[in-house]
Amino acid sequence: MSEVNVTELDPDRLPEHVAIIMDGNGRWAKQNGLNRVRGHEAGAKSVRSVTELCRELGGIKTLSLYAFSTENWRRSNAEVSALFALLSKYIKLEINNLHNENIRIKFMGRTDGLAKALLAEMRDSEEKTKHNTAMTLNLAVNYGSRSEIVDACKAIVDDIEQGVLAKGDIDEQSISDRLYLPETQELDLLIRTSGELRLSNFMLWQLSYSEIVVTDTYWPDFHKPQLMEALREYQSRKRNFGART
Numbered sequence: 001m002s003e004v005n006v007t008e009l010d011p012d013r014l015p016e017h018v019a020i021i022m023d024g025n026g027r028w029a030k031q032n033g034l035n036r037v038r039g040h041e042a043g044a045k046s047v048r049s050v051t052e053l054c055r056e057l058g059g060i061k062t063l064s065l066y067a068f069s070t071e072n073w074r075r076s077n078a079e080v081s082a083l084f085a086l087l088s089k090y091i092k093l094e095i096n097n098l099h100n101e102n103i104r105i106k107f108m109g110r111t112d113g114l115a116k117a118l119l120a121e122m123r124d125s126e127e128k129t130k131h132n133t134a135m136t137l138n139l140a141v142n143y144g145s146r147s148e149i150v151d152a153c154k155a156i157v158d159d160i161e162q163g164v165l166a167k168g169d170i171d172e173q174s175i176s177d178r179l180y181l182p183e184t185q186e187l188d189l190l191i192r193t194s195g196e197l198r199l200s201n202f203m204l205w206q207l208s209y210s211e212i213v214v215t216d217t218y219w220p221d222f223h224k225p226q227l228m229e230a231l232r233e234y235q236s237r238k239r240n241f242g243a244r245t
């Protein structure tokens with residue numbers, strides 16, 4: 001059972017697709033007199049609580065979490081290695097639990113630069129959970145939105161060269177269909193923790209009309225009550241999609 005009161009939310013107006021820029025692990029560690037890696041470890045616990053609540057609520061069909069950006073390679077080798085070690089540990093620890101909860105796991109991002117063993121774990125976990133239907137957990141690893149759009153453009157050119165697509169037929173759907181996870185494009189709610197007011201190259205195409213909630217809470221302190229708060233905020237918004245109000 002959850003430690004939050006889920007009846008505070010309107011079950012018919014839950015966002016179908018929630019994405020989170022999980023930021024602030026380093027600042028949380030500093031605040032607590034710990035090194036940055038301890039902050040990332042603590043952040044993994046938040047991944048668990050947030051996934052659990054989304055699953056419990058039922059209406060949220062997809063949760064996308066930004067775990068490692070194409071720009072995060074600019075960090076020290078030690079921190080980058082620690083982040084990938086943590087991802088591997090997370091997969092090993094959580095995969096059975098996710099599977100039992102009927103959650104499908106998917107990864108989005110480029111594979112170059114990732115260790116073969118980690119890639120195998122990622123592929124195995126996708127394979128094991130591919131028939132699960134309750135919710136999809138997308139983990140963005142070595143993900144950059146601009147790279148994703150560049151890769152989609154290349155796929156379009158390939159299809160034109162092979163004669164399966166005509167230039168005149170290219171539309172928004174043609175690009176959406178060639179993103180890393182074409183089946184989960186529309187984003188209803190983007191949450192960013194730790195107060196930064198920027199997108200940091202995350203899902204730029206998909207969040208054209210998503211609601212954005214930024215909280216000052218550092219990611220390791222973001223648990224079920226904080227997610228409830230963000231969902232209440234989402235439900236208080238009026239979405240127009242360009243129509244008259």
Ligand code: IPE
Pocket residue numbers: 022023024025026027028067068072083194
């Ligand atoms: C987010 O926390 C985790 C990753 C980007 C991998 P940070 O490590 O960016 O934490 P801050 O922003 O330095 O506090």
Ligand code: IPE
Pocket residue numbers: 021022023024066067068069072196198200
């Ligand atoms: C965004 O956070 C990337 C992830 C959460 C994985 P960063 O901490 O890397 O973003 P910037 O550098 O502050 O924009």
Ligand code: MG
Pocket residue numbers: 023024025
């Ligand atoms: Mg950061």
